[in-house]
Amino acid sequence: MKLPVRVVLIAIVMALLAAAPSIAPAIIVQFGISTLIMVTLAQSWNIIGGYTGYTAFGNSVFYGLGGYGTAIAMVQFHWPFAAGLALGAALAVAFALLLGLPVLRLRGQYFAIATLGLVGVMTAIVSNVDIAGSNIGLVLPLLKGDTLFYELALALALLTTLAVAWISRSRFGFGLIAIRENEEAAEVMGIDTTLHKVLAFMLSALFTALAGGIHAYWITYIDPAGAFDVTLNVKMIIMVVFGGPGTVFGPVVGALVLSAISEFLALKVTGLAGMFFGLVVVTAIVFMPRGLADVMRRFRRVGWRCFEENIRTNRV
Amino acid sequence: MDAILEVRGLTKRFEGLIAVNHLDFAVGRGEILGLIGPNGSGKTTVINMISGTLEPSAGSVLFNGARIDRLPAFRRTRLGIGRTFQIMKPFPGLNVRDNVAMGALFGMAGTRPTLQAARDEARHWLEFAELAGRADQRADALGGPDRKRLELARALAMRPTLLLLDEVMSGLNPVEMGQVIGVIRRVRELGISILVIEHVMKVIRSLSDRLLVLRHGEKIAEGRPEEVLNDPKVVTAYLGRKRA
Numbered sequence: 241m242k243l244p245v246r247v248v249l250i251a252i253v254m255a256l257l258a259a260a261p262s263i264a265p266a267i268i269v270q271f272g273i274s275t276l277i278m279v280t281l282a283q284s285w286n287i288i289g290g291y292t293g294y295t296a297f298g299n300s301v302f303y304g305l306g307g308y309g310t311a312i313a314m315v316q317f318h319w320p321f322a323a324g325l326a327l328g329a330a331l332a333v334a335f336a337l338l339l340g341l342p343v344l345r346l347r348g349q350y351f352a353i354a355t356l357g358l359v360g361v362m363t364a365i366v367s368n369v370d371i372a373g374s375n376i377g378l379v380l381p382l383l384k385g386d387t388l389f390y391e392l393a394l395a396l397a398l399l400t401t402l403a404v405a406w407i408s409r410s411r412f413g414f415g416l417i418a419i420r421e422n423e424e425a426a427e428v429m430g431i432d433t434t435l436h437k438v439l440a441f442m443l444s445a446l447f448t449a450l451a452g453g454i455h456a457y458w459i460t461y462i463d464p465a466g467a468f469d470v471t472l473n474v475k476m477i478i479m480v481v482f483g484g485p486g487t488v489f490g491p492v493v494g495a496l497v498l499s500a501i502s503e504f505l506a507l508k509v510t511g512l513a514g515m516f517f518g519l520v521v522v523t524a525i526v527f528m529p530r531g532l533a534d535v536m537r538r539f540r541r542v543g544w545r546c547f548e549e550n551i552r553t554n555r556v
Numbered sequence: 557m558d559a560i561l562e563v564r565g566l567t568k569r570f571e572g573l574i575a576v577n578h579l580d581f582a583v584g585r586g587e588i589l590g591l592i593g594p595n596g597s598g599k600t601t602v603i604n605m606i607s608g609t610l611e612p613s614a615g616s617v618l619f620n621g622a623r624i625d626r627l628p629a630f631r632r633t634r635l636g637i638g639r640t641f642q643i644m645k646p647f648p649g650l651n652v653r654d655n656v657a658m659g660a661l662f663g664m665a666g667t668r669p670t671l672q673a674a675r676d677e678a679r680h681w682l683e684f685a686e687l688a689g690r691a692d693q694r695a696d697a698l699g700g701p702d703r704k705r706l707e708l709a710r711a712l713a714m715r716p717t718l719l720l721l722d723e724v725m726s727g728l729n730p731v732e733m734g735q736v737i738g739v740i741r742r743v744r745e746l747g748i749s750i751l752v753i754e755h756v757m758k759v760i761r762s763l764s765d766r767l768l769v770l771r772h773g774e775k776i777a778e779g780r781p782e783e784v785l786n787d788p789k790v791v792t793a794y795l796g797r798k799r800a
Contacts (some may be wrong), residue, residue, distance in 0.1 A: 409671060411661055418658050421647030428607060428641075430633035430662035430714060 257394055261387040269386045273458060275499040276393035277451045278479065282491040283400040284447040285476040290485030291407060292440045293420025294344065297473050298355030299448050301362045302332040304467035306449025307456035308366060311378040314457070316371055325453040332449030333442050340441040344434070347423070356470065363468040377463030380456060389458040396454065397492075400447040405488045416440050417486070478517050482524045484531025493532055526551065559618075560585045560718050560749045561606065566615035568601050568773075575601045576773040578615070583718065588740075588750045590764030590781070592757075594793060598773035599753045600642060603720045606751070607639045608632045619718070633663050638716030640707040642723040642753070648696035652687060653678050655695050656709045663714025678713055685709035685739055701732045708739060712748075719743065721752040725759050733759060761785065769793065 261269050281303065288296045309328025313319040319327070343354050367375040383389075407413035415436045418426035427433050456462045475498075483494025498520060505513035527547045528535045538546040559582035568576040576598040583589045591599050604610035606617055608629030617625040624632050638659075647655050656678035660669060669677065682688045685705040690698065698706060704724050711719060721740070725733050733756065740763060744750060754760040760767065760781070767784040769777040771793045777784045784790055 411668065411671065414654075414658060414661055414671065417650065418647055418662075421649055422645045424609065425641070425645035425647065426658075427629045428609065428633060428639055428645075429658055429710070430630050430664075432628075432630050 254394075254398065258391065261390050266386065269390050271499075271503055273386060273390050273393045275496060275503075276390070276397045277455055278475070278499050279397040279492050279495040280393070280400045280447055280451040281472070281476045282479040282483070282495040283397070283404055284444045284451070285473075286404060286480050286485060286487075286491045287407065287416075287447075288440050288444040289477065290480050290487070290491070291404075291413060291416040291420065292437060294437070294441075295348075295352045295477070296355050296441075296444070297352055297470065298339075298343075298358045299444060299476060300468050300470055300473040301335065301355075301358050302445040302448035303452035303455075303472065304362060304366070304464075304469075305332040305335055306452030307462045307467045308372055308378075309449070310453035310456050311373075311380050311462045312371055314380055315373075315378050321457055324457070325450060328453040329446055329449045332445040332452075336442040336445035337438060340438045341434075344437040344441060359468050359470050359473070363464045366468070367464045373463075375464055377461060377466075380460045380462070382460050383457065386458075389454060392454050393451075396447070396450055401488065401492060403443065403447070404491075408488050412436065412439070420486070475517065478520055478524075480531075482520055482528075482532060484533030487531065487533040490531045490533035497532075558585050559583060560620060561751070562618040562621075563602075563606070564616050564618070566602065566605060566617065567613050568598070568605060568610065569613045574773055576605070576612075576770075579770075579773070579775055581768055581775065581778065583749050583751050584765075586744070586747055586749055587765050588744055588752060588763055590760040590767045591751060591753045591770065592755075592760055592767060593770035597770040599770055600722055601773075602770070603639065603722050603751070603753060606632075607637060607720055630662075633714060633716075636715070636717035637720065638663065638711035638714045638718070639720035640704075640711050640722055640724055642726065644703045644707050646695035646698075646703060646706055646710075649694065651692050651694055652698065652706060653682065653691040655706060656681055656713045659710040659713030660715075663716070674713075678709075681709040681713045684712065684742070686735065700727050701736075704728065704736060705739070708736070708743075712743065716748060719748050719750045721750060721754075723753055723755060725754055725756050737763060757785070 260272060281299070285296065285299050288294050306328035309331045310321070310324035313324035313327045314321060339358060343351065346354050366372050372378065407416065415426070415431045418429060418431055419433055419436060423433055452467070479494035479498050480491045482498060483492065484490025502513060502516050505516055528550055535546055542549070561583040563579060563581050566576055566579040567574070579602065591602065593599055601610060605612045605625070608627060612625055616623055619632070619635055619637065624635065647658065653675060657671070657674040660674040660677035661671070679688070679691070682691055685708050687702060687705045687709055690702060695706060708724060724736060728736060737759060740750070752760070752763060764781055766779060767781050768775060769784060769790050776789050776793060777787045
């Protein structure tokens, strides 16, 4: 009877979250939208980075393509928002397929640098495409009110987390984990590593692009520097590593906690806010390299000693 | 002889170095063939070309009569070729049970078992390899001998019909060796054909039906263990020439 209790709890939390726009003040709802988008981004990165073990810096490309697809469809073709989202997602998934095939042959830091390069390339290309508004960008039609965006962001965060929950207990997900743990052994165990990696990359691209599309319509403006922003990708990584890579709830917790703290600092202690994510990286790597989820699990058993063990086993 | 594996003119060149040169041999169904030779004679290279982690420069590999030398490694696994690595490659962050379950999950030809079925299958092979007591430990917490057993259990969970064993005995003491020899004998009783690389002569002699000796990537002898090990060419290859 353990599972139903959990399901009921989650359902109650989701219902409360869904009701938030009619209860909470506007500033909380806006914070909610940007945080839920970060949850989706972190969770998408978790698929390729946390489960498959590929440190991708190119997820901001998917994010930008999602935003631009939506913007171009709505501004240039006068399509409805939903069709724009679909176009953005299709662009990103196609990009993940075409670029994933060559780029996913690289491992470790080579993969990281290659995907980082893609961000620069995409910024340069989009800055010179007329239909995308060149380097000035596009202004999307204005939709008054935040409720739609909030509910969409919430639904997407939930959908992405459900997808990751499925991955964590599926044959496909086990294939990804095997690739992360030892790719050569995975291949010899009968796993089609190329297929698994490209599918994971495409799945990550799909959710990231949807988040990018929602964000672009919400802030009604998109330009190359903002859409293809590497620091956003770095945030995704920090949130996942902080929360627990390769877990279902780690990235959710990481995104919620870090978004809240960084928002608070930006309001109260502006000087610290800039340093905040740097501090998080250092602390997380030293004290909890397997993330918050792992610490919380072991804390119940061994208490404060788990930090000591982390330092020792990872030889910092 | 009804061969499960046949190798014809197998050659591997690394830049100018010829690691394996026009090698011909076959493994019979249910047979244990020992592959021996001094360090650097090309044994592991041969196994890598059969399992698919290396591409041959020339020659062909036939498994159950069909050519497999252009297939990617994972396809060969699903046809029924399992292997262990000399330098062990466990999935370090997973526990021992899931390491073995991974073999059952993807290796078994023509099946797509559920996670639960794969874990049940894993339990069987953990017992077979005398590793059941460590099922819940992380693979990177295992000591050397248990890692060897894990490699073996994981390969067996793939339900191979041909097993390639690359130095499963290295680093084991005589008692542990005896245990692993027992496991390999039981593998053979399952009807699995085995190609085994081994350095320890006592082990290879007691396990193998036939021996094949490599030197500088070429076959210098092949036949029953007693004959081959007394062959002057083989003795010279291992011990060097007698001084006058």
